[in-house]
Amino acid sequence: MANILVVDDELGIRDLLSEILNDEGHNVELAENAAQARAARGRARPDLVLLDIWMPDTDGVTLLKEWSATGLLSMPVIMMSGHATIDTAVEATRIGAQAFLEKPITLQKLLKAVEQGLARESARRVVSGPVAALKVVDLGLETAMTGGMVLPAAHDLGPVGQQSFELDKPLRDARDQFEKAYFEFHLAKEGGSMTRVAEKTGLERTHLYRKLKQLGVDLSRGKRQAGN
Numbered sequence: 001m002a003n004i005l006v007v008d009d010e011l012g013i014r015d016l017l018s019e020i021l022n023d024e025g026h027n028v029e030l031a032e033n034a035a036q037a038r039a040a041r042g043r044a045r046p047d048l049v050l051l052d053i054w055m056p057d058t059d060g061v062t063l064l065k066e067w068s069a070t071g072l073l074s075m076p077v078i079m080m081s082g083h084a085t086i087d088t089a090v091e092a093t094r095i096g097a098q099a100f101l102e103k104p105i106t107l108q109k110l111l112k113a114v115e116q117g118l119a120r121e122s123a124r125r126v127v128s129g130p131v132a133a134l135k136v137v138d139l140g141l142e143t144a145m146t147g148g149m150v151l152p153a154a155h156d157l158g159p160v161g162q163q164s165f166e167l168d169k170p171l172r173d174a175r176d177q178f179e180k181a182y183f184e185f186h187l188a189k190e191g192g193s194m195t196r197v198a199e200k201t202g203l204e205r206t207h208l209y210r211k212l213k214q215l216g217v218d219l220s221r222g223k224r225q226a227g228n
Contacts, residue, residue, distance in 0.1 A: 001046035002118050002197050003027045007037040009055045017050060020110060034058035045075055048117045053081035055086060061088065076117035115204055122202035162164050180215040
């Protein structure tokens with residue numbers, strides 16, 4: 001479940017997108033112009049924004065530039081338009097938009113773009129969160145020589161707080177190792193509940209299940225630890 005801001009001056013579009021996204025389990029906030037979008041962004045950072053390009057007061061590309069220049073473009077933004085040119089779409093992407101949807105927007109394209117945007121946001125949070133907190137500690141001569149790094153011990157990290165990561169591995173292997181530890185931590189914390197883990201990590205359940213199978217995560221581990 002994500003918090004999604006829909007910005008469009010057409011009432012019918014706002015209502016349609018809100019209905020579809022609500023049915024998918026997301027929380028949706030609506031704005032009919034740039035002023036309302038600014039106010040919504042000022043209250044809290046949404047997980048994703050669907051932003052119309054052509055609006056009467058300030059167009060979507062201008063608002064995107066404004067957010068980028070002021071450091072507020074910290075969430076994925078998907079641009080929407082029924083009249084935009086290729087140049088406009090390219091410009092929006094260059095500024096920081098993650099995708100462009102042409103109106104009329106089909107259900108399949110909408111859900112795919114939203115899923116991809118939220119997946120990128122989830123990956124960005126993993127990189128800027130736990131990984132950013134990694135720091136070198138006194139590992140001893142042997143560990144230091146192998147390029148090891150550990151997560152600092154913390155009362156709320158449990159076993160993952162003692163997890164070591166070998167930094168001399170290929171990037172893909174090191175990333176898979178971290179992601180496996182990350183998901184095992186959340187599975188243990190949420191008692192093995194896939195629904196709660198999906199909500200916590202920002203992934204759709206089907207995508208989450210495929211990811212866990214790909215990483216070789218023991219899905220029963222969290223339930224066993226919760227029962228101990």
